[in-house]
Amino acid sequence: MKPPTPFLLLLPPLTPVFPTLIDFAVNSLLTPLTSLSSLLPSSHPTLYTPSTDPSPSTRQQEIATNAAGFGYGPSKLGDTSYFPNGTLADRLVAEQWAEWQAENAAFALPVAGEMVVVGAKVRTEGDDLQDLDDFKTLYDGQWPLTVPDGVSPGLLGNYTADDTADATFAMARLSGNPFSLVRLPPDQEPPFRVEEETCRRITGEGFEALWKQGRMFVMEYAFFGEEKYVSHRFPERYLASTTSLFYISGDSNSNATSSNSNTTGERPGRGRSQFLPLAIKTGVGQNLVYTRLDGEYEWLLAKIAANSNDLFFGQIYHLIATHAVAEIVNLAAIRTVSGRHPVRAYLERIMYRAYAVRPVGEQILFNRGGFFDGIFSLSSRAVTTFATTFYHNSTSAHFRGNYLLPELAARGLINSTIGPELPQFPFLEDMAVIHAAIHDFAHALVDEYYTTDDDVRRDNELINWFNECNSPAKVLDFPPAEDLSKTVLVDVLTHMAYLAGPKHAALNMGTPFTTSGVLPLFPAALYRPMPQQKGEVHRANIHEWLPDTTQAVKQVRLLGLFNRPEELLRYQGTRMLDLWSGWEGEGSERGAMRTAAREFRRRLERLDKVIKGRTLSGERRRGRGFVFKTLAPGRFPYYLAI
Ligand SMILES: [Fe+2]
Known part of the structure; x- marks a missing residue:
């Protein structure tokens, strides 16, 4: 045929x-x-x-x-x-x-x-x-x-330039693989905390408030630090065992995405409600915690x-x-x-x-x-x-x-x-x-x-x-x-x-x-x-x-x-x-x-x-970092033969 x-x-x-x-x-x-x-x-x-x-x-x-x-x-x-x-x-x-x-x-x-x-x-x-x-x-x-x-x-491209980079990182959690993201309940201790002042400079609100209001999310990969995994690491290759915190920003009348940020990385929290990253703990070495207030790279x-x-x-x-x-x-x-x-x-x-x-x-x-x-x-x-x-x-x-x-x-x-x-x-x-x-x-x-x-x-x-x-x-x-x-x-x-x-x-x-x-x-x-x-x-x-x-x-x-x-x-x-x-x-x-x-x-x-x-x-x-086309039903097969 x-x-x-x-x-x-x-x-x-x-x-x-x-x-x-x-x-x-x-x-x-x-x-x-x-x-x-x-x-x-x-x-x-x-x-x-x-x-x-x-x-x-x-x-x-x-x-x-x-x-x-x-x-x-x-x-x-x-x-x-x-x-x-x-x-x-x-x-x-x-x-x-x-x-x-x-x-x-x-x-x-x-x-x-x-x-x-x-x-x-x-x-x-x-x-x-x-x-x-x-x-x-x-x-x-x-x-x-x-x-x-x-x-x-x-x-x-556009890896550090403005809020698009953070929107991209956040959107990756809500598109192809949304299966490791969890909303942090107010009665559950966060995996780590971000200083109030730091959190306020990034989000416009305090850490405690975001957590207690049910607006904080966790992507937990600390388990990669367990011996049963790292013992199988190739000597010339490395990985972190990250814990990432995300939050839903507050509502306002503004629709501008990029107007939320300034050159210091502060995001006062005013603007359209968005799902965004707050901080990432590396889980290795000195276990440093990074936010957008750190160096952009x-x-x-x-x-x-x-x-x-x-x-x-x-x-x-x-x-x-x-x-x-x-x-x-x-x-x-x-x-x-x-x-x-x-x-x-x-x-x-x-x-x-x-x-x-x-x-x-x-x-x-x-x-x-x-x-x-x-x-x-x-x-x-x-x-x-x-x-x-x-x-x-x-x-x-x-x-x-x-x-x-x-x-x-x-x-x-x-x-x-x-x-x-x-x-x-x-x-x-x-x-x-x-x-x-x-x-x-x-x-x-x-x-x-x-x-x-x-x-x-x-x-x-x-x-x-x-x-x-x-x-x-x-x-x-x-x-x-x-x-x-x-x-x-x-x-x-x-x-x-x-x-x-x-x-x-x-x-x-x-x-x-x-x-x-x-x-x-x-x-x-x-x-x-x-x-x-x-x-x-x-x-x-x-x-x-x-x-x-x-x-x-x-x-x-x-x-x-x-x-x-x-x-x-x-x-x-x-x-x-x-x-x-x-x-x-x-x-x-x-x-x-x-x-x-x-x-x-x-x-x-x-x-x-x-x-x-x-x-x-x-x-x-629409506040999205990239175009998500994965689930176009003409683009993927109905089978899992690969
Ligand atoms: Fe597969």
Whole structure:
């Protein structure tokens, strides 16, 4: 089948380096994937719940075969959720791993070619990254095949100039990775304090007042200072273990963002209510506390150190919070629910190639001396420690506890009973639309196959699935079978698609390249210890803490490998907005499902257009530091196969 819009024609001219290899790679990407076509049916005419299936014995045999062929094996990702093993599981994993390798090999070739071009350009035109502005040469006009859309506008340049730099730092906490920010309750002691006078000069208000009014927030990465992590630090690379405080500034009639600051760094607190950084404690060496009243490059380095912690956290958190959870819930379904069941059709779609990812991690990414070890300050052994620790000792992998809105509320980011609402929340602004569309489709599916709650409770496959999740599969915080109802089933299905598509994409896929890993603000490692005293960091030497050309190009290349260009996804039919294309066709026996699928696409297409229409000037007028486009539903896939 020919693609309607050839991927190649929509790309900028090919780079002259290794033209043959790149041509080969791009043409390989144009080849339809054999397994993909089977996941794109024009309709689902043969789906049955157990009570309506005309061949119950065949169905029971199928379930028994899968239960015997798919077992719960060792995690491959620290001690987290089980990974499938058994005769059928091994075959499935091998098949998905082989398909993933074929696609990745094709994609990695142009990335490798572009990496060579970028490295040469940085050395000749970028002065080997001796100045902050040189880092633009890593991106400007580069990576046309890897990440055609480039970096989020607003993240390059303007590192210290005015409040935009602080708005950018703060907004990073509320966009791709909002999962480590917590509102500080008035009855909870702050992790550290800022002197009243200092706080007043920055915010116009006292520290105690901000805290007691519920206007203070914490991003806590002090745990990186624990021996179990720092013992895996590479000797030539460094990290801080930061604790960052943020606050919501007071309201006033002014709309000007930049008028709040003056040349001393004081921000009297008058102006539009904003979410802004207050102070950062480094957690290493002399444990210095920085604010914007310090030297502008010292303050910048403190923010870079916090961003570096956040990059590590976001990447490994995404593994346990999305992959590890979605995979085990689906594995339990494979063992208990027939492939003819509408719930399995739903899950099969979103779990496309999901079981390739842990082999990728084991063999390419987190292997000793692999990609991860190439750029991060902590080795992949720290990844194993982190994954195991956070999976079991935090709520990161809890199922119900991570439903979108309740989880944000639990951290005080929405519906807070104390303090004002966040003046803006880019992540939620887009995610709420996607989540609602997913929920409504799941609702339509459940409505289509079940009339009452009792109908759902009479579905022995669903009962078995819920029991399986709670017992042998050991899913954390999964609803008990006794709670099964239409609403509970809708919530479970909604959460699975949220984990696999938009939550995964917010944290991973192309986001680290475009946003959460952009240099020089978000390095994977520091290359000099944090200062032991104030006054050591200047424009002329801040590059010493940052990656050199070789390391910088390696970082950008690795993050680029996780991207999948929009035109490729469009061709494959795997964009988020394509999720239910199989139910959209005229051939579908289920008219209600066809309507729901078309409505799903319509809503996401509308959001896609809104997000892609954002401009830097427009976003700056809204008080945002950069343009957040990560959650445009045409730009990311519905799957978590990377
Ligand atoms: Fe991922």
